[in-house]
Amino acid sequence: MTRNMAILVFALVLAMLLGFAAHRASICMVRTIAEIMSARTGYMVASVGKSVLWVWAVAIPIFWLMPALGTGVSGWSLTGLAMLGGFAFGLGAAVNGGCAFSTMARLVDGEGRMLATVVGFAVGVFCFVMLVGRQWLPRPAPTPALIGELIEWAMVPAFAFLAWAVYEGARLWRTRDAGARFYNLVLAPRYRLSTAALLIGFSGALLFLTFGAFGYTATCGLILTVCPATRVNGRAISVEELWRSRRSGGGPR
Numbered sequence: 001m002t003r004n005m006a007i008l009v010f011a012l013v014l015a016m017l018l019g020f021a022a023h024r025a026s027i028c029m030v031r032t033i034a035e036i037m038s039a040r041t042g043y044m045v046a047s048v049g050k051s052v053l054w055v056w057a058v059a060i061p062i063f064w065l066m067p068a069l070g071t072g073v074s075g076w077s078l079t080g081l082a083m084l085g086g087f088a089f090g091l092g093a094a095v096n097g098g099c100a101f102s103t104m105a106r107l108v109d110g111e112g113r114m115l116a117t118v119v120g121f122a123v124g125v126f127c128f129v130m131l132v133g134r135q136w137l138p139r140p141a142p143t144p145a146l147i148g149e150l151i152e153w154a155m156v157p158a159f160a161f162l163a164w165a166v167y168e169g170a171r172l173w174r175t176r177d178a179g180a181r182f183y184n185l186v187l188a189p190r191y192r193l194s195t196a197a198l199l200i201g202f203s204g205a206l207l208f209l210t211f212g213a214f215g216y217t218a219t220c221g222l223i224l225t226v227c228p229a230t231r232v233n234g235r236a237i238s239v240e241e242l243w244r245s246r247r248s249g250g251g252p253r
Contacts, residue, residue, distance in 0.1 A: 011210060014203040019104070021203075024188070025196030028102035030093050047193035050168070054201025055208070057161035060154050062209055063147055070147030073212060077141045172198065 021027075025047070032044040063070045076082060093099050096117050098106060107114035131137040172195055176185060191199075207214050 007210065011207060014207050014210075018200050018203040018207070019101070021191060021196040021199035022101045023105040023108070024191035025193055026102070026105075027193075027196055027200065029099040030097060030102065043193055047197040050194060050197035051201040051204070053161055053164060054198055055205040056154075056158065057165040058202055058205035059209060060151070060158040061162065063151050064155050064158070067148055067151065069209060070145070070151065073145040073147055074142045075145050075213075077143045079138075079141075081138065082140070168194065169198065 027044070027047065029048070032048060035041055035044050096103060098114075098117075100121075103114050103117050107118065128137070132139050172192070180188075
């Protein structure tokens, strides 16, 4: 129990750090695309790329040192339905004017209309679960991430990532505001994009190593697996079984 509580506290601290950094730097994929199309610059997309590099710099050496961590990691098959879902998600984010992180950050800032987006997202997930349960849509198929097979090859660029991480961390410290104390940097109203990339990538990598995928797609997959949490005659039944039994006119056996 104490160990689980410590893991929970650790995860909450990392999640707060990730969200705080994203909020302070106004990181948003919709804004990233808007910057490229309107200003013809790519500062925000560069920060997203740096976040990826930080994740690699942290995760790949740990996977190499502890290969067992990579055995349970899986992704989703790249199907036509998945691509259609990605397009619909991006279209919805564009209409909303913000991605998932930005939506939550703006909601915390007091933009109450973002609550409609959160509720709509939950309704969309529920509808998708019901369609999968009725077998009107195919269930998303997990696919192995092949970390074990690729980790030896990945160690070559991993050393380059680590060297870059040391350089980037030193550069950020050297170029901080002159005379600023550490708490002034932490509580600054605006973070540099490179600083936010460090915090988001580092905390995101640790969360991934601790819990696996933790984004909204992983949450949807969890819902498909365990929801609704219904028990009949002392036995847990899945959403697919519920719908099949209703369609056949019988009850779960």
